[in-house]
Amino acid sequence: MNGLMMLWDGLIDWAANGLVQTTWWQIVLVMLVLTHITIVSVTVFLHRAQAHRSLDLHALPAHFFRLWLWLTTGMVTKQWVAIHRKHHAKCETIEDPHSPQTRGIKAVLLTGSELYRAESKNPDTLAKYGQGTPEDWLERNLYTRHSVLGVALMMTIDLLLFGAIGAAVWAVQMIWIPVSAAGVINGLGHWWGYRNFEVADASTNISPWGIIIGGEELHNNHHTYPTSAKMSVKPYEFDIGWMYIQILKLLGLASVRKTPPTLKWGSIKSKADRNTLEALIVNRYEVMAKYAAGLRAMCRHELKLLKAAGAEHSPKWAEMRLAQRWLHRDDDKIPVDVKPQLAKACERSPALAKLVTMREELRLLWTRTNVSAEQLVLDLQVWCHEAEQSGIVALQEFALSLRAARA
Numbered sequence: 001m002n003g004l005m006m007l008w009d010g011l012i013d014w015a016a017n018g019l020v021q022t023t024w025w026q027i028v029l030v031m032l033v034l035t036h037i038t039i040v041s042v043t044v045f046l047h048r049a050q051a052h053r054s055l056d057l058h059a060l061p062a063h064f065f066r067l068w069l070w071l072t073t074g075m076v077t078k079q080w081v082a083i084h085r086k087h088h089a090k091c092e093t094i095e096d097p098h099s100p101q102t103r104g105i106k107a108v109l110l111t112g113s114e115l116y117r118a119e120s121k122n123p124d125t126l127a128k129y130g131q132g133t134p135e136d137w138l139e140r141n142l143y144t145r146h147s148v149l150g151v152a153l154m155m156t157i158d159l160l161l162f163g164a165i166g167a168a169v170w171a172v173q174m175i176w177i178p179v180s181a182a183g184v185i186n187g188l189g190h191w192w193g194y195r196n197f198e199v200a201d202a203s204t205n206i207s208p209w210g211i212i213i214g215g216e217e218l219h220n221n222h223h224t225y226p227t228s229a230k231m232s233v234k235p236y237e238f239d240i241g242w243m244y245i246q247i248l249k250l251l252g253l254a255s256v257r258k259t260p261p262t263l264k265w266g267s268i269k270s271k272a273d274r275n276t277l278e279a280l281i282v283n284r285y286e287v288m289a290k291y292a293a294g295l296r297a298m299c300r301h302e303l304k305l306l307k308a309a310g311a312e313h314s315p316k317w318a319e320m321r322l323a324q325r326w327l328h329r330d331d332d333k334i335p336v337d338v339k340p341q342l343a344k345a346c347e348r349s350p351a352l353a354k355l356v357t358m359r360e361e362l363r364l365l366w367t368r369t370n371v372s373a374e375q376l377v378l379d380l381q382v383w384c385h386e387a388e389q390s391g392i393v394a395l396q397e398f399a400l401s402l403r404a405a406r407a
Contacts, residue, residue: 019160019161020161020162022162027162027165027168027169030162030169031169031172031173034169034173035172035173036214037068037072038068038069038073038173038176038177039176039177039180039212039216040214040244041068041069041072042069042073042177042181042214042216043214043215043216043241044061044065044244044248045057045062045065045069046069046075046077046080046081046084047084047216048245049062050077050132050133051080051081051084051085052226052227053132053227053257054228054229054256054257055229055245055254055255055256056255056257057248057253057254058254061248061254063138066134066138066139066143070143070147070150071151071154072150072151072154072173072174072176072177074148074150074151075147075177076143076147077133077134077139077143078126078130078133078134078144079120079126079130080116081129081130081132081133082120082125082126082128082129082133083097083098083116083119083120083129085129085130086119086128086129087099087186088226089129091200091201091203091223092190092201092202097116097118097119097125098112098119098182099190099202100186100187100191101190101191101202105187105188105191108182108183108186108187108190109183109187110183112178112181112186112187113178113182113183115182116182151174154170154173155167155170158170158173180212180213181213181216184206184213185213185216185217185219188204188206189203189204189206189216189217189219189220190202190204190219191204192206193205193206193207193219193220194208194220195220196220196234196285196289197220197221197224197286198285198288198289198292198329198330198333199220199285200330201223202333203219203220203222203223203224204219204220205217205218205221206218206219208234208236208237208238209237209238210237210238210239210240211238214240214241215231215232215239215240215242216231216241218231218232218233218239221233221237224260224285225260225261225285227257227258228258229245229257229258229259230242230245230256230259230260233260261282261283261286262283263279263283263286263405264279264405264407265401265405265406266404266405266406267404268404269403269404270403271384271403272377272380272384272402272403273377274373274377275406275407276377276380276402276403276406276407277365277376277377277380278407279406279407280365280366280380280402281365281366283405284366287402287405288359288362288363290398290401291328291359291362291398292328294355294394294397294398295328295352295355295359295394296324296327296328297394298352298355298392298394299320299323299324299327300324302320302323302349302352303317303320303321303324306320316345316348318341319341319342319345320345320349322338322341322342322345323341323342323345323346326338326342327342327345327352351392354390354392354395355392355394355395358383358386358387358390365379365380365383383399384402384403388400
């Protein structure tokens with residue numbers, strides 16, 4: 001009888017405290033650490049190393065990440081990689097597995113994991129986009145075949161270590177990726193935030209500090225340079241995933257294949273040449289971001305003039321405010337109901353209209369694929385000359401800086 005009572009007391013003690021004695025705040029800290037390791041595993045291994053081949057990982061961290069993801073998510077590497085690659089290939093179209101632009105923000109935020117599971121059952125997606133992922137014995141016979149076993153084992157470990165509260169620890173681990181990655185990044189990352197670059201899709205940076213979701217918050221940067229191992233591009237941005245990659249690199253456990261291109265500067269040339277053209281094409285997103293800054297500056301100047309004239313509550317003021325917000329965006333990203341007001345703003349400001357026109361002419365230098373490099377260099381020279389003779393300070397300064405660019 002005493003033995004049974006001791007066993008019962010032991011079970012009660014285990015249910016309350018588990019094998020380790022922890023306070024509530026220690027439990028919270030443990031959950032934060034465990035979920036952060038999962039995020040790092042997704043962004044460094046699944047996303048950057050596997051899906052985009054932006055870095056190579058030593059077998060030691062690669063196997064750790066695979067094991068950890070098997071325990072904490074049950075995701076199969078080939079499925080995740082294939083779905084993500086298809087997302088980039090078919091971005092914002094009806095074939096995109098999880099675009100809020102076609103499926104609605106509510107659907108992606110609340111049912112992102114269901115969208116993932118549905119696409120993972122598409123054999124064509126796996127065959128076309130899942131090439132190059134691990135196919136060793138462990139992958140074939142354990143991680144893929146018994147994906148549910150891993151999360152069940154993780155639940156057992158959590159219960160043994162923390163007692164009954166271990167069920168809550170496990171539940172948080174299980175929902176972390178569906179909420180943060182499948183919901184927030186795939187949803188808000190194509191719906192709300194700021195954009196450094198005008199890429200063809202609707203990707204946005206949710207926050208300039210990519211910490212909570214491993215750097216994935218810098219989603220517009222990623223869609224601009226998808227094969228880059230580093231997602232931060234501005235001095236004020238921080239990518240914690242890149243920090244971990246740098247640590248692995250110092251330890252000899254990772255080698256980086258690619259990072260965002262850096263626009264180099266030299267002395268101003270007498271005229272644009274082949275090297276200038278190469279610098280423009282390679283760094284076109286950065287160049288166009290610089291151009292957009294000049295366009296917004298012109299809008300601010302026009303607003304100052306209107307304010308000085310006491311026209312802060314006039315239609316002209318409202319139109320110019322819209323121009324400041326939208327005119328630097330690509331035409332297909334501007335709401336249809338805003339376009340008439342932008343057209344009026346340009347009619348009232350010939351300088352602004354000139355900036356918009358010449359931006360589209362500049363874009364033709366890398367979108368025309370049926371023109372020789374020699375002809376494109378001549379076109380660039382003509383563009384620079386026209387900009388410098390325009391009498392518009394923003395255009396003149398931009399053209400001079402362009403002639404200083406180096407590939």
